[in-house]
Amino acid sequence: MTHTARFQVATRGNTHVVDVTEDVARRAGSCPVRNGICCVFVVGSTAAITTTEAEPGLVGHDLKAFFERVAPEDAEYVHEATWGDDNGHAHVRASAVGPSLVVPIVDGRLTLGTWQQIVLIDFDTRARTREIIVQVVGE
Amino acid sequence: MTHTARFQVATRGNTHVVDVTEDVARRAGSCPVRNGICCVFVVGSTAAITTTEAEPGLVGHDLKAFFERVAPEDAEYVHEATWGDDNGHAHVRASAVGPSLVVPIVDGRLTLGTWQQIVLIDFDTRARTREIIVQVVGE
Amino acid sequence: MTHTARFQVATRGNTHVVDVTEDVARRAGSCPVRNGICCVFVVGSTAAITTTEAEPGLVGHDLKAFFERVAPEDAEYVHEATWGDDNGHAHVRASAVGPSLVVPIVDGRLTLGTWQQIVLIDFDTRARTREIIVQVVGE
Numbered sequence: 001m002t003h004t005a006r007f008q009v010a011t012r013g014n015t016h017v018v019d020v021t022e023d024v025a026r027r028a029g030s031c032p033v034r035n036g037i038c039c040v041f042v043v044g045s046t047a048a049i050t051t052t053e054a055e056p057g058l059v060g061h062d063l064k065a066f067f068e069r070v071a072p073e074d075a076e077y078v079h080e081a082t083w084g085d086d087n088g089h090a091h092v093r094a095s096a097v098g099p100s101l102v103v104p105i106v107d108g109r110l111t112l113g114t115w116q117q118i119v120l121i122d123f124d125t126r127a128r129t130r131e132i133i134v135q136v137v138g139e
Numbered sequence: 140m141t142h143t144a145r146f147q148v149a150t151r152g153n154t155h156v157v158d159v160t161e162d163v164a165r166r167a168g169s170c171p172v173r174n175g176i177c178c179v180f181v182v183g184s185t186a187a188i189t190t191t192e193a194e195p196g197l198v199g200h201d202l203k204a205f206f207e208r209v210a211p212e213d214a215e216y217v218h219e220a221t222w223g224d225d226n227g228h229a230h231v232r233a234s235a236v237g238p239s240l241v242v243p244i245v246d247g248r249l250t251l252g253t254w255q256q257i258v259l260i261d262f263d264t265r266a267r268t269r270e271i272i273v274q275v276v277g278e
Numbered sequence: 279m280t281h282t283a284r285f286q287v288a289t290r291g292n293t294h295v296v297d298v299t300e301d302v303a304r305r306a307g308s309c310p311v312r313n314g315i316c317c318v319f320v321v322g323s324t325a326a327i328t329t330t331e332a333e334p335g336l337v338g339h340d341l342k343a344f345f346e347r348v349a350p351e352d353a354e355y356v357h358e359a360t361w362g363d364d365n366g367h368a369h370v371r372a373s374a375v376g377p378s379l380v381v382p383i384v385d386g387r388l389t390l391g392t393w394q395q396i397v398l399i400d401f402d403t404r405a406r407t408r409e410i411i412v413q414v415v416g417e
Contacts, residue, residue: 002313002416004384035141037178037241037276037415039315039380045331045394052234053184057217058227066231070209070348077343078335088336092344095330099394100380102178102239102315104274106143111272116184116238133389135382137176137276137315137415138141174280176317176380176415191373192323196356197366204355205370209348241317241378243413245282250411255323255377276315276415277280 003031003136008129011047011122015064015093019054020132021117024103025110027134034108036138040101043131046090046124048097054117063121067093090123097121105136142170142275149268150186150261154203154232158193159271160256163242164249166273173247175277179240182270185229185263187236193256202260206232229262236260244275281309281414288407289325289400293342293371297332298410299395302381303388305412312386314416318379321409324368324402326375332395341399345371368401375399383414 005027009018020040028038042049052058070093077088101118104111112118122128144166148157159179167177181188191197209232216227240257243250251257261267283305287296298318306316318327330336348371355366379396382389390396400406 002315004313004382035143035274037141037176037274037315039382041380041382041389043389043394044391045329050234050237051184053218053230055218055221057219057221058230058234061217062227062231063234065214066210066235069214071344075343075347078339079331079333080335082333082335088340091331091336092340095328095336095341095397096344096375097235098237098328098376098379101237102180102241102380104143104178104180104272106272106274111180111182113183116182119234133382133384135313135315135384174282174413176280176315176413189373189376190323192357192369194357194360196358196360197369197373200356201366201370202373204353205349205374208353236374237376240376241319241380243282243317243319243411245411245413250319250321252322255321258373 001033003033005134008131009120011128013122013124013126013128015067016122017059017063018120019117020120024118024134028136031136033136033138036105036136038103038105039135041133042099046094047122047130048094049101050097051116052119053115087125093123140172142172144273147268147270152261152263152265152267154206155261156198156202157259158256159259163257163273167275170275172275172277175244175275177242177244178274180272181238185233186261186269187233188240189236190255191258192254226264232262279311281311283412286407286409291400291402291404291406293345294400295337295341296398297395298398302396302412306414309414311414311416314383314414316381316383317413319411320377324372325400325408326372327379328375329394330397331393365403371401
């Protein structure tokens with residue numbers, strides 16, 4: 001049995017970390033699958049899906065500082081020469097984290113920890129509307 | 140058909156890399172699904188699941204050195220000011236790698252390479268008991 | 279319903295980024311599952327699967343430069359002392375990105391964005407032939 005839902009999230013870009021746990025849980029919980037794999041996927045190549053503790057320090061500062069350390073915005077990116085673009089760092093960060101996450105559903109509930117939230121990270125350099133697909137396969 | 144199992148792993152924290160391949164394979168192999176997706180998920184926001192060659196150099200030194208390079212323990216983390224905590228680097232490292240992995244099962248076997256093991260990495264700053272969920276969906 | 283396919287990709291190693299979207303899409307599209315999770319998995323511990331915009335700047339330069347920044351080829355890797363090997367950086371990079379990706383299939387199509395391609399990254403230090411498994415579970 002497969003159940004698919006979609007929703008959109010407005011972001012500010014610039015490594016904006018958005019807690020989408022409730023958006024995912026509502027769609028996973030309202031489907032008839034009680035036990036199965038929940039796949040969370042973001043469409044696009046400058047955003048990523050992962051989990052974190054969604055508290056302001058990590059979400060608003062620490063994750064941004066990490067990504068700026070490993071893929072600085074002002075490093076040289078040939079991608080930007082190709083397109084006259086300014087988001088080479090956004091692509092690299094997104095590829096490193098990845099666009100997909102899977103979370104088991106057991107007895108109708110996502111098996112996340114208490115301090116573990118599902119987040120969308122939008123690395124692009126402008127505000128975006130992101131499409132997220134939630135797909136559950138199970139029984 | 141969905142099959143779910145859980146197991147616990149005692150870790151030392153501090154980027155302790157634990158080979159859980161046999162733990163996963165035993166649970167995947169004992170379920171009636173012969174072909175399907177095996178999802179491995181760690182509960183919590185300071186640990187991650189990935190694969191590596193589980194030999195002492197990588198497990199005991201190289202992965203630790205990598206994570207210390209990209210998210211140093213003594214960098215400034217606002218998370219620590221929020222909670223009086225000392226594990227900001229653990230959260231950032233865990234989010235970068237991610238809590239989930241999927242491995243296909245074909246004819247009852249995980250399709251891992253010979254030198255490719257499934258590992259739990261516990262980034263927290265103390266010993267922990269981690270819960271890992273193995274969920275197989277297929278036929 | 280589960281459908282499994284395999285294919286091989288010849289790479290040059292050395293962080294060679296190969297667009298495998300068509301290889302995956304052909305196998306996903308030719309299976310009877312119209313809605314379900316598509317798992318893409320690379321066998322081996324020195325390669326990874328993720329998505330990116332497969333344009334020459336990112337594929338040929340920016341991703342390589344990123345991985346060289348975070349896990350330099352000439353850093354010290356104990357793995358290399360263990361085996362007399364030269365690919366410690368390849369293992370570390372592969373573990374950081376991960377060997378698996380999941381993409382939802384909806385109405386027979388992968389839900390990738392227009393500028394979002396599935397790529398294999400081969401971090402090993404020599405040309406390799408990689409085996410990729412595409413497994414679809416759904417209905």
